[in-house]
Amino acid sequence: MPHPRPQLALNAFIYPAGHHEAAWRHPLSRPERIYDVRYYQEIARTAEAAAFDAIFFADGPALRTSVAYNAAPGLEPITLLTAIAAATSRIGLIATASTTYYEPYNLARLFSSLDHISGGRAGWNIVTTGTDLAAANFGLDQHPDHTERYARAREFVDAVTALWDSWEDDAVLLDRAAGRYADPDKIHPIHFDGEHLRVRGPFTAARTPQGYPVLVQAGASNDGRAFAGRYAEAIFTAHQRLGDAQAFYTDIKRRATEFGRDPDHVKVLPGLSPFIAATETEAKQLEREFNELTVPEYGLDQLEGLAGESLRRLPLDEPVPAGLFADAGDVTDNTASRRQVVAGIVRRENPTLRGLLHRLAGARGHRVFAGTPEQVADTIEEWFTSRAADGFNVMPPYYPGGLEIFTETVVPILRERGLFRAEYTGTTLRDHLGLPKPASRFTPVPIPG
Numbered sequence: 001m002p003h004p005r006p007q008l009a010l011n012a013f014i015y016p017a018g019h020h021e022a023a024w025r026h027p028l029s030r031p032e033r034i035y036d037v038r039y040y041q042e043i044a045r046t047a048e049a050a051a052f053d054a055i056f057f058a059d060g061p062a063l064r065t066s067v068a069y070n071a072a073p074g075l076e077p078i079t080l081l082t083a084i085a086a087a088t089s090r091i092g093l094i095a096t097a098s099t100t101y102y103e104p105y106n107l108a109r110l111f112s113s114l115d116h117i118s119g120g121r122a123g124w125n126i127v128t129t130g131t132d133l134a135a136a137n138f139g140l141d142q143h144p145d146h147t148e149r150y151a152r153a154r155e156f157v158d159a160v161t162a163l164w165d166s167w168e169d170d171a172v173l174l175d176r177a178a179g180r181y182a183d184p185d186k187i188h189p190i191h192f193d194g195e196h197l198r199v200r201g202p203f204t205a206a207r208t209p210q211g212y213p214v215l216v217q218a219g220a221s222n223d224g225r226a227f228a229g230r231y232a233e234a235i236f237t238a239h240q241r242l243g244d245a246q247a248f249y250t251d252i253k254r255r256a257t258e259f260g261r262d263p264d265h266v267k268v269l270p271g272l273s274p275f276i277a278a279t280e281t282e283a284k285q286l287e288r289e290f291n292e293l294t295v296p297e298y299g300l301d302q303l304e305g306l307a308g309e310s311l312r313r314l315p316l317d318e319p320v321p322a323g324l325f326a327d328a329g330d331v332t333d334n335t336a337s338r339r340q341v342v343a344g345i346v347r348r349e350n351p352t353l354r355g356l357l358h359r360l361a362g363a364r365g366h367r368v369f370a371g372t373p374e375q376v377a378d379t380i381e382e383w384f385t386s387r388a389a390d391g392f393n394v395m396p397p398y399y400p401g402g403l404e405i406f407t408e409t410v411v412p413i414l415r416e417r418g419l420f421r422a423e424y425t426g427t428t429l430r431d432h433l434g435l436p437k438p439a440s441r442f443t444p445v446p447i448p449g
Contacts, residue, residue, distance in 0.1 A: 008390065009053045009234075009269060009391025010052045010392060010411075011052065011054045011055070011056055011236075011392070012043070012394050013056045013058070013236075015073065017399060018397050019395040020290045020361055021069075021299065022290050022294045023399070028398045029399060030399065030400065035075065041088070043055070043399060043400050044084045049407065050407035051420075051421050051422070051423055052394075053429065055081075055094065056095075056236070057073075057094070058125070059097070060096070060129060069295040070298055077095035078114055080095075081093040081122075082118075085121065086117075090121070090427065092214070094124070094216055095111075097110070098128065098129040099127070099128055099153040100149050104199050107124075107156075107160060116208050120208060120427060121428060122429065123215070125217070126157060126215060126216065126232075127219070128149035128219070131143070153227060154227065155197045157215070157231050158194070159194070159199045161215075161438075162192055162441065163199065164207065165190075165211075165440040166202040166442065167182075167186065167187050167205070168442055171186035171206060172206050188442045189202050207440060210430050210437060213429075214430060215234075216236065217234075217235050218236040220248070229255025230255075234268075235266065236271065236393045237268060237269070238270065239270050239367060240345065242383060242388050245383060245388035246386060249389065250387070267390040268390050269392055270366070270389050270393065271367065272379075272380070272393070273366055274369045274370070274397075274402075274406065276371070276372070276405045280371050280375065290362070291358040291361055294358065299360065303360065307324055311324075314353050315353065316353050317353070318352055319350050320352065338364075338365050345359055345360075373410045374413060377414055377417070381414075
């Protein structure tokens with residue numbers, strides 16, 4: 001049916017060999033290329049040829065993946081996206097960076113530079129870092145607790161956006177005749193003085209083509225949702241069921257409205273990891289091929305982090321005890337939100353432990369779907385038209401072919417249904433997402449009359 005809202009957004013979440021944990025073992029993937037910048041440039045060009053809104057790299061300042069059993073992502077994403085910017089012209093470029101382990105001034109410079117270099121295509125995925133493995137890498141005895149991290153994150157974003165605003169849009173004069181490059185009266189110190197952070201400013205560079213990069217967030221905890229409602233312009237989220245996605249969507253839009261924001265300027269993008277083939281049977285067989293390549297020790301490491309206890313005593317081919325994740329409780333942090341996802345799977349499906357490991361192997365709790373291009377398009381349309389999503393964070397189970405088959409077979413169907421653009425109509429990531437360019441807070445407001 002016709003949809004009254006703007007067309008859906010599509011983002012390609014790039015995970016080196018693919019989002020299935022055994023992707024690196026499958027002949028369709030290219031794990032030998034995960035440190036080759038040309039590999040990522042090629043993937044980005046595939047997404048750009050299909051007019052995707054953006055590509056996205058996750059990141060964390062600690063080695064979390066068990067490298068004994070999986071290919072570990074290792075390239076720093078802002079540097080990598082700068083190289084990709086030179087090989088593309090339109091697609092948005094989103095990178096994760098931590099408010100816990102950066103300082104506002106140097107992070108502001110990195111993303112401002114990426115936005116300038118790319119002509120206005122940068123986005124910042126704001127995270128507080130969920131792992132205590134990071135602390136020792138920065139000389140700390142312990143990782144800050146969840147509440148403290150979010151308190152610092154709020155100050156961090158306020159300070160960074162103030163830095164990006166500190167040059168008014170017309171601060172650069174470029175008056176060769178008068179010998180004046182910029183107007184110092186339009187370049188402002190910010191004098192940010194918070195409980196966790198102090199930043200004087202002003203910034204070192206003029207405002208970027210977007211005003212500042214698109215602000216992205218991926219936390220589903222209570223604090224994360226509040227943070228998203230206040231700051232986020234796009235939200236990456238994980239849901240297994242339509243009803244859960246609709247409830248999250250409604251909650252986020254409500255929170256944005258309560259902060260005086262336009263809810264249409266907050267794009268909710270659930271993750272979707274599709275196995276695609278000409279028939280549903282072939283797609284499910286492809287998924288089984290990947291699942292059969294999983295190493296139980298790897299999946300158990302991940303699952304134990306959610307369960308909070310060792311699972312090695314449990315037989316792999318017997319049902320998961322119903323009470324194992326029963327205390328998922330309120331969504332106090334991101335681990336708890338993922339625990340709720342797993343608890344729901346156990347409650348509804350009564351899987352064996354091996355079956356649960358396979359269920360989670362595809363995309364770490366994001367929705368995995370095996371079917372034909374038409375079936376994938378159907379589920380995208382259903383979620384979009386049912387107000388469960390403004391678009392999707394596409395997470396191919398294997399790269400590069402998983403993205404190629406999506407762009408070659410699913411995207412044309414979405415276009416035929418009037419759900420997705422045939423070509424770009426703007427040049428910046430804000431243009432693609434239908435987001436306004438924020439005005440500098442230091443620009444004087446005209447006095448009526």
